[in-house]
Amino acid sequence: MRQSIESSLIVEKAARQRSQAGVESTVQGALTPRQASVLQMQQTQGNAAVRRMLAQPSSRTANTVQRGFWDDVINGVSDALGITRTVTVGSQRVEVTSEDEVKEATDIIEFIKFSYSIDLDSGAGLGAIKKDYDKVPKAVTDKLETRSWTMKELRALKRALGHYAPILGLNRELSTRAGTDQEVTSVSAVDQAIDENSATGALDGSSTKPTLGEFFASSKNFSLFKPLLSSTTDFSGPDANDKEIEGTTVHEIAHGLLSYALPTYQSKLKYWKDANTADADPKTRVANDNTVEAPITFYGGTNASEDMSETALFYFVEPETLKNGKGKPTGTPGNPAPLRYAAFDEIVKAWKPEPKMPEYNDAPEPESDTAFA
Amino acid sequence: MTNSGDQLKTWMALRDQSQAQIQTWLGSAARNRPNSAYQNLSGVTELHNAAVHPGWFYFTPDGKFALLYVGDAAALQGLSAAALHATFGKPADELRSRAGKTATHNVYPEAGLAFTEQDGKVALLEIFPTTTLADYKARIYLDPGAFTR
Numbered sequence: 001m002r003q004s005i006e007s008s009l010i011v012e013k014a015a016r017q018r019s020q021a022g023v024e025s026t027v028q029g030a031l032t033p034r035q036a037s038v039l040q041m042q043q044t045q046g047n048a049a050v051r052r053m054l055a056q057p058s059s060r061t062a063n064t065v066q067r068g069f070w071d072d073v074i075n076g077v078s079d080a081l082g083i084t085r086t087v088t089v090g091s092q093r094v095e096v097t098s099e100d101e102v103k104e105a106t107d108i109i110e111f112i113k114f115s116y117s118i119d120l121d122s123g124a125g126l127g128a129i130k131k132d133y134d135k136v137p138k139a140v141t142d143k144l145e146t147r148s149w150t151m152k153e154l155r156a157l158k159r160a161l162g163h164y165a166p167i168l169g170l171n172r173e174l175s176t177r178a179g180t181d182q183e184v185t186s187v188s189a190v191d192q193a194i195d196e197n198s199a200t201g202a203l204d205g206s207s208t209k210p211t212l213g214e215f216f217a218s219s220k221n222f223s224l225f226k227p228l229l230s231s232t233t234d235f236s237g238p239d240a241n242d243k244e245i246e247g248t249t250v251h252e253i254a255h256g257l258l259s260y261a262l263p264t265y266q267s268k269l270k271y272w273k274d275a276n277t278a279d280a281d282p283k284t285r286v287a288n289d290n291t292v293e294a295p296i297t298f299y300g301g302t303n304a305s306e307d308m309s310e311t312a313l314f315y316f317v318e319p320e321t322l323k324n325g326k327g328k329p330t331g332t333p334g335n336p337a338p339l340r341y342a343a344f345d346e347i348v349k350a351w352k353p354e355p356k357m358p359e360y361n362d363a364p365e366p367e368s369d370t371a372f373a
Numbered sequence: 374m375t376n377s378g379d380q381l382k383t384w385m386a387l388r389d390q391s392q393a394q395i396q397t398w399l400g401s402a403a404r405n406r407p408n409s410a411y412q413n414l415s416g417v418t419e420l421h422n423a424a425v426h427p428g429w430f431y432f433t434p435d436g437k438f439a440l441l442y443v444g445d446a447a448a449l450q451g452l453s454a455a456a457l458h459a460t461f462g463k464p465a466d467e468l469r470s471r472a473g474k475t476a477t478h479n480v481y482p483e484a485g486l487a488f489t490e491q492d493g494k495v496a497l498l499e500i501f502p503t504t505t506l507a508d509y510k511a512r513i514y515l516d517p518g519a520f521t522r
Contacts, residue, residue: 132475135467135477195519196469196474197474198467198477204519207519209518209521210519210521211474211520211521211522212521212522214520218492233521251522252522274497275444275446275472275496276444276470276471276472276497277429277442277471277497282410282411282412282413283515288406299521299522302471302517302520303472305473309522
């Protein structure tokens with residue numbers, strides 16, 4: 001009896017919501033991500049920046065949740081029972097347990113698109129893998145599959161991208177990276193990766209060391225793989241997996257957005273002979289000179305690019321670990337890495353242009369309705 | 374023969390030099406590290422002086438040439454992976470490379486050459502006395518391990 005009353009309430013609620021929202025899943029009474037972005041831009045950068053932002057075409061309709069009346073009824077019942085279901089937001093499948101999560105997923109996907117100019121597009125990941133793994137038999141690449149996003153993954157993705165906000169989307173044009181095309185434009189959720197680009201290349205999802213994430217420069221894409229959703233390689237505690245997802249995302253983005261900074265980063269560290277060879281024992285990756293700082297992880301000793309991406313991971317997600325190390329002595333991977341912290345800090349601080357004093361005659365006329373904050 | 378081919382030929386000819394000759398050539402400022410290692414090669418003496426040559430030379434304890442490694446991007450700029458493939462043909466094996474997950478380490482043991490190809494470029498180069506694939510894989514090559522991210 002109680003269940004049938006709950007069901008009719010759900011039916012009423014679904015009908016009301018559809019009528020109010022026109023099927024779109026915006027948060028009633030709250031700002032949409034686009035509105036929030038516009039407001040933030042107006043407050044921090046003034047009207048001219050807002051005008052440029054509004055000139056960008058909106059893809060809001062593409063991100064509308066597609067569903068019918070009876071879907072709403074069924075979803076309401078699922079939510080009441082706490083069952084995970086998969087909804088389609090734009091072109092992406094997302095696992096949710098409530099209507100609030102549907103709204104949150106929609107908002108995150110839109111926010112990432114509008115604020116960072118990055119599309120959640122899992123199909124793009126499949127294309128990127130097939131392009132870069134051109135020696136792998138088609139029978140293997142044909143088995144590649146996209147997967148649904150999870151909510152914890154979307155939240156971690158938003159946090160990770162937030163660390164790079166100054167050089168993403170419209171903000172990039174106000175940074176020292178202005179004028180250079182954004183190196184990352186899509187992110188994908190893919191079931192599993194391929195272990196190597198050769199005729200014996202195979203799907204690695206069931207290997208003991210599966211791929212968690214991968215950046216594909218030729219497609220400006222990075223993909224996150226299913227094993228990441230249960231990995232706790234670098235962190236401990238109840239939020240270890242959340243940090244791992246955020247950290248791996250930060251790591252992959254660094255391969256793309258920060259490849260320009262690699263030569264400078266590498267030149268500041270005596271650990272590297274060149275981009276691919278360490279001045280270290282090749283097996284233990286311990287520096288030949290035990291006063292030379294080693295990478296923050298053993299994996300970072302693979303090559304200088306992995307070193308920088310591992311530094312990025314800890315710089316943003318657990319900076320104290322980067323500074324103080326993981327209990328290893330200097331020269332051993334996991335040692336305190338203050339030089340790496342400083343080198344990366346310099347990269348991040350350099351995103352902000354030096355303030356330029358205007359010439360007397362070039363001083364701009366203030367706009368009467370411009371920034372109020 | 375192209376300029377890059379000439380350069381490679383010159384580098385490969387250094388295999389015939391003794392440790393003493395290379396040491397003299399590199400000069401007193403050269404780095405000299407006995408009991409060093411390169412990938413799976415251990416107990417070798419490492420000689421290097423970037424002012425004279427971009428490579429890292431390795432010699433066995435009895436002074437025999439073991440390997441010349443070049444990883445300096447500027448020094449490798451003149452070489453193209455396509456030209457090396459055209460010169461040496463199909464590699465005896467394509468192995469994983471520490472340069473990256475999609476990079477390929479091409480091995481030509483009978484020519485005494487191996488190089489990593491990444492995005493069409495030569496990322497690193499190894500020159501060693503001619504040998505068999507099995508010997509190269511057992512004595513020189515070190516698998517970089519899985520690229521997990």
